[in-house]
Amino acid sequence: MRRYGKIFALLLCLLLISACSNEPTNPTEKPTESPTSKTETMKPAARTVEEMISQPPGVLMKEHFDEDIEAVRTVNWTQYRDFYEKDFKPMMEKEISHYFQKQKNPTSDAVYDYLVYQLGSGQYEKFYRPLHDFQHGFQAPELPTEETSVxxxxxxxxxxxxxxxxxxxxxxxxxxxxxxxxxxxxxxxxxxxxxxxxxxxxxxxxxxxxxxxxxxxxxxxxxxxxxxxxxxxxxxxxxxxxxxxxxxxxxxxxxxxxxxxxxxxxxxxxxxxxxxxxxxxxxxxxxxxxxxxxxxxxxxxxxxxxxxxxxxxxxxxxxxxxxxxxxxxxxxxxxxxxxxxxxxxxxxxxxxxxxxKQGVPLAEYVNQSQELVNYYTHLHDLSNYEKYRITDAIYFLANEQLIDEETKKGALALADEMNKLRNDHFKESYETKKQELEEAKNTIDQQVADWKKQWEQ
Structure with a gap:
């Protein structure tokens, strides 16, 4: 009986030690929250231009991607590419792979939604609003009235x-x-x-x-x-x-x-x-x-x-x-x-x-035209950069076999569709403002030309 009593006591101690080891060392500490746990508040990605323009920046973009580098002009593409390839992409791949390892057979829409949530641009509003509200500001010179002219x-x-x-x-x-x-x-x-x-x-x-x-x-x-x-x-x-x-x-x-x-x-x-x-x-x-x-x-x-x-x-x-x-x-x-x-x-x-006096001064016209081009170019580049990040992530997930081929194709098609939707709208907005600029210039120039012609008669 003594031998069985010793064995029982030994087992009891082992159980107590095991239970103690599973308790937190500090009862007030909470388990560390991983970045992917934030996806509980993730909403479906925008499917309209208006919603995409006002969308917030992706989580990873906000935390790790400098806005000036994201909005860099196409002529300085290497600045964007170097930062993306060397600094951002490895971290991005680690994050999305960690998330999709836990997802079972996600749909194309779910893949796209998550990638926009992480990689979407939040700078469209910054450049779209001044494009939308753009006013040419041209003013016709003061010309004598018909009575004064006569x-x-x-x-x-x-x-x-x-x-x-x-x-x-x-x-x-x-x-x-x-x-x-x-x-x-x-x-x-x-x-x-x-x-x-x-x-x-x-x-x-x-x-x-x-x-x-x-x-x-x-x-x-x-x-x-x-x-x-x-x-x-x-x-x-x-x-x-x-x-x-x-x-x-x-x-x-x-x-x-x-x-x-x-x-x-x-x-x-x-x-x-x-x-x-x-x-x-x-x-x-x-x-x-x-x-x-x-x-x-x-x-x-x-x-x-x-x-x-x-x-x-x-x-x-x-x-x-x-x-x-x-x-x-x-x-x-x-x-x-x-x-x-x-x-x-x-x-x-x-x-x-x-x-x-002449009509609209050439320098003023050139400056206003360039301002419009700058707004449009930034929007076009931001849209293409976002598509590039998302499609790059989709190919990575497919290569890692975290999504299947059909899901990959669907997600890529969705990224293309949303990019085209944005770019078509940005181009239409730019061309509308450009036309207003041209019409205002031509109207003022014609007014001056007609006045001079009347004067010469």
Whole structure:
């Protein structure tokens, strides 16, 4: 009996040891959850474009695939491929094989659903939304109304330019000698006036010196070196170069002579404008403010616009008053670049500026077109990359004999069908926006072309 008692005691101890070894060492610890246990919340993969666009990223994609690498352009395909082959694919194959080892005879739909759940892109919305909401933003330039156009077409434009050739214009500023800079810029300005514009060039103060003995002679030196008439580049440039900076500044006398030139051109039939380039105040005892006011009040209604070239405070004050009295504008410049900007860009009458406008600028059209292409290309690439990952996984499962041949074919067909569905929709959306872009551009271009044609009639 003792022997049987010892045997019983030994068996009892072995049972107790075995039971103890099966208990957790820490009662509060929970068994580690494997990634595949998360599939309890897996939903069937989207079968419509709308659902695919808004689908969340696959579990493995979100945890292991950088979004910038996934969305890389086709031209940088090697960046995607290297990361996929070296880093992502081994981990992906391990995960999906672990899952399908536990699945018995899965259907093609079940295989596709799971692979989208793990490998689907979550970036479609990011690029589709701006494509869907894209607006071209083109705007037609302001064009005169029909009534305004008729009025302008009926009016001949007369431009009279007064150039200060007093001795102070021999001074230098950043860019060169004031007299030389003024001449070059005036020549360019005149060359850009619309065909049919009458132009005149007056030089004043270009005789004598700045000495008192020469004052009377210099103040009387106001000469129409290019009489009012159609512009001719050779003749106009020769006239501009025919005088040099020399004496006093008879500004009021020059404005009076401009008034005499324009007296035969009433405002009802003509558009009259006077432009003055000067670097100082009146020095010949005249009253340029009163003269400019008189010019504006006459039936010619010529506006007086002035550029003060490197003028001191006293000179600026007077020249500004002259421009205001003449119903025009005054600006001051101190350098070659500032002079060119003010004369070439701001001295064109409004109608000249309008005539120079085109339809949709080429650069703007190219930028907008490229923006559309970028959205579409990203969407197309993301869709193809997703299909590539899924089909690669399907072939891997078939090679590992985790799915049969029929299931493989069905899953591949489904991946192709969904990829085509996405890409067809993306292409259609792109082509719709591209057509809107083209139509807007063509409409604006045609509006401008029709307006110019009407103007020329």
């Amino acid at each position: 009025e302008m077409k009926q009016k001949q434009t007369n431009v009279v330019i007064l150039m200060d050739a007093s001795g102070s214009m021999k001074a230098t500023v950043p860019g060169g000698v004031k007299m030389d800079l003024a001449k070059n810029t005036i020549q360019e300005f005149a060359s850009e006036l619309p065909e049919g514009t009458n132009v005149s060039l007056l030089s004043y103060g270009h005789i004598g010196t700045g000495n008192d003995a020469d004052k009377q002679k210099s103040c009387a030196a106001i000469e129409s070196v290019f009489p009012l008439g159609p512009y001719d580049q050779t003749t106009f440039n020769e006239a501009t170069n025919s005088f040099q900076a020399s004496g006093w500044t008879p500004l009021a006398g020059a404005i009076n002579q401009a008034s005499d030139i324009l007296a035969a051109y009433p405002a009802e039939e003509y558009k009259n404008i006077v432009y003055i380039v000067s670097d100082g105040i009146e020095t010949c005892d005249g009253d340029p403010v009163a003269t400019a006011k008189k010019l504006q009040e006459q039936n010619i209604q010529a506006k007086v616009n002035i550029i003060g070239f490197d003028v001191d405070d006293q000179g600026q004050n007077q020249l500004k008053q002259v421009a205001e009295a003449g119903g025009g504008e005054y600006v001051t410049v101190k350098t070659k670049d500032e002079l060119e900007t003010q004369i070439i860009e701001k001295w064109r009458p409004s109608i000249f500026e309008v005539m120079g």
